[in-house]
Amino acid sequence: MNGAITFSIIKPNAVRTGKAGPILAMINEAGFEVIAMKMVRMTLEQAESFYEVHKGKSFFDSLVEFMSSGPVFVMILRHENAVEEFRKLIGATDPAKAEPGTIRKLFAISVQMNAVHGSDSDENAQRESDFFFTTSERY
Ligand code: UDP
Numbered sequence: 001m002n003g004a005i006t007f008s009i010i011k012p013n014a015v016r017t018g019k020a021g022p023i024l025a026m027i028n029e030a031g032f033e034v035i036a037m038k039m040v041r042m043t044l045e046q047a048e049s050f051y052e053v054h055k056g057k058s059f060f061d062s063l064v065e066f067m068s069s070g071p072v073f074v075m076i077l078r079h080e081n082a083v084e085e086f087r088k089l090i091g092a093t094d095p096a097k098a099e100p101g102t103i104r105k106l107f108a109i110s111v112q113m114n115a116v117h118g119s120d121s122d123e124n125a126q127r128e129s130d131f132f133f134t135t136s137e138r139y
């Protein structure tokens with residue numbers, strides 16, 4: 001049984017360039033229901049903690065600096081088979097490899113600044129949702 005929720009971030013590059021609205025419209029049109037959302041600016045320490053699974057990788061320091069460089073939209077999304085369906089909607093990590101019509105193909109400007117985050121498993125969807133949202137912030 002696949003999970004009903006996934007967690008997403010509209011990353012600083014996309015927020016900064018006014019793409020949050022168009023990205024949210026695509027998420028909505030694809031049938032995802034927003035059950036929690038807020039705008040936050042992560043501290044460096046929060047970004048390091050959120051991405052701790054990547055600690056030690058070559059791109060880690062640069063990634064956490066980028067992710068804390070400006071406000072982001074964090075959200076929990078509901079959909080059948082949410083994790084897999086959302087990863088299809090956003091496309092590959094590297095926008096050069098993303099399918100046409102995906103959010104990353106349309107809005108990414110590099111592998112790092114790839115516009116959106118999407119959880120990679122039901123377990124991480126729970127962990128990442130709990131990282132940002134209390135129970136009373138979910139609808
Ligand atoms: N990333 C990067 N360089 C890389 C791989 C990843 O800057 O070579 C960044 C990119 O922003 C990516 C994030 O690190 O979205 C997390 O990487 P992951 O492999 O988990 O990709 P995702 O699950 O976001 O597709």
Ligand code: MG
Nearest residue numbers: 117118119120
């Ligand atoms: Mg990932």
